[in-house]
Amino acid sequence: MRLLRIYPDDTRFGFVRFRRITLPLSALLVVMTVVLGMTVGLNFGIDFKGGTLIEMQAKSGKADAGAIRQTAEGLGFGGVEVQEFGTQGGVSLRFPIQEGGEGAQSNVVQQARATFEADYEFRRVETVGPRVSGELVRSGTLGIVLAIGAVMAYLWFRFELQLAIGAIIGTIHDIILTVGFFVVTQSEFNMTSIAAILTIVGYSLNETVVVFDRTRELMRRYKSISVEELLDVSVNTTMSRTAMTATTTFLAVLALVLFGGEAIRGFAEVMLFGVVICTYSAVFVSSPILIYLGLRSRPAESAQAATRADAAEQTP
Template sequence: MGLLRIYPDDTRFGFVRFRRVTLPLSAILVVATIILGFTVGLNFGIDFRGGTLIELQAKSGQADAGSIRQSAESLGFGGVEVQEFGSQGGVSLRFAIQDGGEEAQGRVVQQARNLFEEDYEFRRVETVGPRVSGELVRSGTLGVVLAIAAVMAYLWVRFELQLAIGAIIGTIHDIILTVGFFVVTQSEFNMTSIAAILTIVGYSLNETVVVFDRTRELMRRYKSISVEELLDLSVNSTMSRTAMTATTTFLATLALVIFGGEAIRGFAEVMLFGVVICTYSAIFVSSPVLIYLGLRSRPGEAEEAADERAAQLP
């Protein structure tokens, strides 16, 4: 029995020809994300804003979010965010940071227990003060910036100028659109989200490096074919690996979204989006942009151009 081939080895599909659609589309999405980021903004979680998070589980299996919100607001701690999760009566309450330090936050938790403990089980209680949340913002931002800088330095050293710039463009594209996912869905942005972004940076880098390694290899082997043919050959020759990696990662992440529970669902949803975006950018953004960056096949000893083209075309 032969090996399973997700993508036939002799395929010569013209991916690069779609650059006139994919590159403007990506540019529009990036600009829209930046605009939405300044106008709508991220839904920062308690890690960054400070406050108290309480997760309840209805003992009866049914929770009335409206009644819970009304009761929680009657405590006098300001507006309360109430959100149902799961399908078995799970509810989360988010109280804003209170004046008075840890003692004030403790009063929030105690009064919430007095109010809800008869009908609800307290699954999780988390309190973050303003000083801690400010430190987390600075640390999280610094971590992302340093990771991106390290990735850029690695790409700059590993590849030629045009390949390095193309890989950097693709990585930044993936990061911005991932942030756009948080803006559009208004999913809570917390420290777990930072971890998801850093994971996506690694996945994006992995996908791009595989294609660009093949591009560099083919630049040495075929010196007379056009840049478009060279890039199409690179993408097609790595497509089996790309398809296998993307498919298995997507299915594993999808399983986490469906069966992983609330604790990791946010992370899994972002990763699910990231797998799609990173695979798309490696094929339709990072590679085609090399044409506009002036990538050329390296000059070498004279070879038979007709034989090279015949070997590459179906």
């Protein structure tokens, strides 16, 4: 009985030929992300900025964000960020850090309750002081740096020099574009966002390693195939697995976006973007860039025989 394959075994699609479009496009997106990050910046959440976050639900089912902002700013605690979210009537208030320590922060909550509790139900109250927020920034940054360093060390010892550099470039590409997602959408960047980035690092590494393992195997089996054909065969012979993994992961994360609720939606939206960008990167960034890294340059022979041989081996 033949197993189901969503990508035909004998496909010989030329993925690498699109490198003249995909590599400049990715480079442009990376540059734009860096520029926007320096000019617009991230929308840091209370975890990193400190302050008081209050989420309320209107008892009448309808919230007037403008009136809430005017009333909250009249309390005298500085500029207040007011944003509607979730179902109708949901609204969040972010008060800046107050001088005077925990007592001053607690006073913000007490004043807000006294002002709004008649018309609004308080769903969530979170207070983070400047010392705690500073520690979270350092811990989050250190976690990302250590994770990237560990990934680079793993790739360096796992693959030959060119393959390791290609995988590292692909992983960094995915991280930068994920940060760009936060900059463009102005989604709140908090500790959950750090977890999402670290998850995407692992997913990106997994996608790239699968393709590069096949590339290294084919380099040993077919000595005379040109590097372009070698990479095309590598991508084509792993595409069935790549498509299956990306599709199932995408659908699972999409379900979280649609039905997971507000608490997990931010994380799920970033992961949804990450699945798409990591799959794109493994096929159209990490693999084609090996050509410019000098992976191998030999006289070209037809790759059709290599593809047919691979398909025959994979057929039950």
